[in-house]
Amino acid sequence: MSVNSVTNEAHTTKKGSNLSIELELAMFILKLKNGIWLIGIPSWLFGLTDRSISALADGSLSIIEAFQLLTTSFFFFSWLYLRPEKSLDADDIDSSLYQGYLCRTQSNKFELKRRxxxxxxxxxxxxxxxxxxxxxxxxxxxxxxxxxxxxxxxxxxxxxxxxxxxxxxxxxxxxxxxxxxxxxxxxxxxxxxxxxxxxxxxxxxxxxxxxxxxxxxxxxxxxxxxxxxxxxxxxxxxxxxxxxxxxxxxxxxxxxxxxxxxxxxxxxxxxxxxxxxxxxxxxxxxxxxxxxxxxxxxxxxxxxxxxxxxx
CATH class of the missing domain: 3.90.380.10 (Naphthalene 1,2-dioxygenase Alpha Subunit; Chain A, domain 1)
Incomplete structure (x- = not known):
């Protein structure tokens, strides 16, 4: 085996290792985002329910209470809208890294199914x-x-x-x-x-x-x-x-x-x-x-x- 071959193989191995680390980091961040988002849903639901019960407890709804309900509802639906992606997308990490783990055909099928x-x-x-x-x-x-x-x-x-x-x-x-x-x-x-x-x-x-x-x-x-x-x-x-x-x-x-x-x-x-x-x-x-x-x-x-x- 020539020196160039050994050098190229070592470079490829190092590059593959770096890509693997980057992929694991990207997946960790993605899971973290989804975890935070999921925890936020029951929190906002609890806040919305609590505000609703408090506002309707006396049988009437004041302007301030109505405004608080609308504000809480707005932030709750905004939180739902900010849902992170469930899986890695080609835009989240370098396309060469993504294609390195899924062949082009598999990637297209995955994207089609996701959409x-x-x-x-x-x-x-x-x-x-x-x-x-x-x-x-x-x-x-x-x-x-x-x-x-x-x-x-x-x-x-x-x-x-x-x-x-x-x-x-x-x-x-x-x-x-x-x-x-x-x-x-x-x-x-x-x-x-x-x-x-x-x-x-x-x-x-x-x-x-x-x-x-x-x-x-x-x-x-x-x-x-x-x-x-x-x-x-x-x-x-x-x-x-x-x-x-x-x-x-x-x-x-x-x-x-x-x-x-x-x-x-x-x-x-x-x-x-x-x-x-x-x-x-x-x-x-x-x-x-x-x-x-x-x-x-x-x-x-x-x-x-x-x-x-x-x-």
Whole structure:
């Protein structure tokens, strides 16, 4: 063995030892942060309960007592919001150290699992094509979801790129109402991505704040010419407490599905296959991604029937 080989091996061993120490230190700090945060929760709950009992003991609530309750509640929810990460993130330690302990594939899977928020699954009594038309038609955001999105408007289409199996469209949306609850989540005007990955998979990517996003993956599975299975998976890197975010997202997903129901029923009652003829597809820019689907998978009635399946 040469001197250089021995020197390199010693250097590698020393570097690996240093990385191991750094990793252990980072893990210790992370556990310490989580421990302190967990201890703080019952402390704040005790304080909030004590303040509530004291304030309501005489059967009335003064302005000072109400202010104290609001202040205590504010600090309690702020404490929940400041929850540390459960596990090491590539931003917490040097990326080379992180990748040294998890291969790239494992790291990606770990990150994907960490960001997964909710899954929902439904069997809907509508043709699969109704769902596809609904997902790829941008105008439904303004009409079908007018209530849940509180009059959100599409300002313009900023980008469109066909792909081999689908396409990508980017569009700007604006929160028209000054009291729109979505202002808590995002800027007044943002660029949203809608991606057709396959004939059965659509992705909606919504920016929130500080480069954080909510990503919704819709998957459809034709069961027959009258039913399809519908899957919703939502991912996010928001720093909100995960249980709270999961409750909000479950509620939002179910609300939008309730809004979809009469629209999908109306589509099912029409001759939906007619919409999937290339010559009849809308040329409006809001339907560019739908038209791309028609070009690839439904240019005529026979192809449409083949996609939808039969009993």
């Amino acid at each position: 997964h928020m909710i899954s929902q699954e439904y069997i809907l009594p509508f043709p699969y094509l109704c769902q596809i038309y609904h997902l790829l038609n941008l105008k439904h955001l303004e009409s079908v979801h007018k209530f849940s999105l509180n009059n959100l408007r599409i300002v313009n289409i900023s980008y469109f790129q066909p792909t081999d199996s689908g396409g990508i469209i980017k569009f700007h949306t604006v929160l028209d109402s000054p009291v729109n609850a979505l202002r808590i989540w995002r800027q007044p005007i943002v660029e949203v991505d809608l991606i057709l990955h396959t004939p059965y998979t659509v992705e909606l990517s919504i920016p929130v704040y500080n480069n954080k996003r909510i990503i919704v993956i819709f998957q459809t599975l034709p069961l027959n010419d009258r039913e399809h299975q519908f899957f919703i998976d939502i991912y996010s890197d928001l720093d909100w407490p995960k249980p709270l975010l999961q409750v909000i997202l479950h509620f939002a997903a179910r609300l939008t599905l309730l809004e979809d129901w009469p629209y999908l029923q109306a589509l099912a009652d029409r001759n939906i296959e007619r919409l999937f003829n290339l010559n009849l597809a809308s040329n409006h820019e809001s339907a560019l991604l739908f038209k791309r689907f028609v070009e690839l998978y439904g240019s005529n009635t026979e192809n449409t029937k083949l996609i939808a399946g039969s009993d």
